[in-house]
Amino acid sequence: MSRQRGAALIMVLWAIALLGLMMGSLVEILRLENRQSAFALQHSRALLAAQAGLALAVEGLFAYPARTVADGRVYSLPFEQATLSLKVSSERGKLDLNFAALDSFARLAHGLGATAEQARQWSESLGQQRSIGPLKALEQLQQLPGMEARLYERLLPHLTLWSGLTVPDVDVASPELLALLKLSRSKVALQRGPESVVNVRVLATLENQVSASLEAVVFLSPQGSGQRPYRVLRWKE
Incomplete structure (x- = not known):
């Protein structure tokens, strides 16, 4: 017990x-x-x-x-x-992504840390996107092949879709x-x-x-x- x-x-x-x-x-x-x-x-x-x-x-x-x-x-x-x-x-x-010269975008990307090959590929891809229609959102930049988050964040402050200017x-x-x-x-x-x-x-x-x-x-x-x-x-x- x-x-x-x-x-x-x-x-x-x-x-x-x-x-x-x-x-x-x-x-x-x-x-x-x-x-x-x-x-x-x-x-x-x-x-x-x-x-x-x-x-x-x-x-x-x-x-x-x-x-x-x-x-x-x-x-x-x-x-x-x-x-x-x-x-x-x-x-x-x-820099307006819809109107600027593609080589200007390539120069900007290269200057902010992209390799010369990356800058060339991105400018070509951007040209292909523009041939289909104007970009509607800056976030579409992330769809470019090989786009890295750090480079995207560096590019973003310098880009626009709303100026309508080539330069x-x-x-x-x-x-x-x-x-x-x-x-x-x-x-x-x-x-x-x-x-x-x-x-x-x-x-x-x-x-x-x-x-x-x-x-x-x-x-x-x-x-x-x-x-x-x-x-x-x-x-x-």
Whole structure:
């Protein structure tokens, strides 16, 4: 009888210990879920602030005098409990995959780290794609044979589908792109009309340092047209 009681006591103690372990694990899981939920909530707040930053950037482009200029400078401004960092640049200063000379694309790819053979193959494949129809998304570049993620990320900031130019506008192109394509800026300042397609990058940082970013290519509707101020052509969070 005493042996049975001892065995029963051991079983009870074992069950209590197991229950304690299970409760401890459950508490840790709940804590982790709470932390994840709290972070997701804060990240959503930051993302909403970033979206507001996009609207503010576009509003600044339409203002007179303009509060935002599409020349790549960085603007910092407060928004509720967040700090916004805005950067607006013209798509005219990039290489248009649908209109640029194929050897310009090959030169750019080679300058950013592709081998001469890779650059040649990619430019030929790009020409074949264009013969079928214009590219609709920059992500189609990833379909080129042998395209590596690191090279794709290097190429992306210099490329567009929306300028309609055979050569980047040298007055708004980045210094890196000018150097890679062996172009130089105009010696005479030109009178420029309003931008029609711009790239907007926004970083929103909350007071607790949680942040969210977005990048959008937007088409700016002509003022007085009665249309929405802008239309999103590309969106990346």
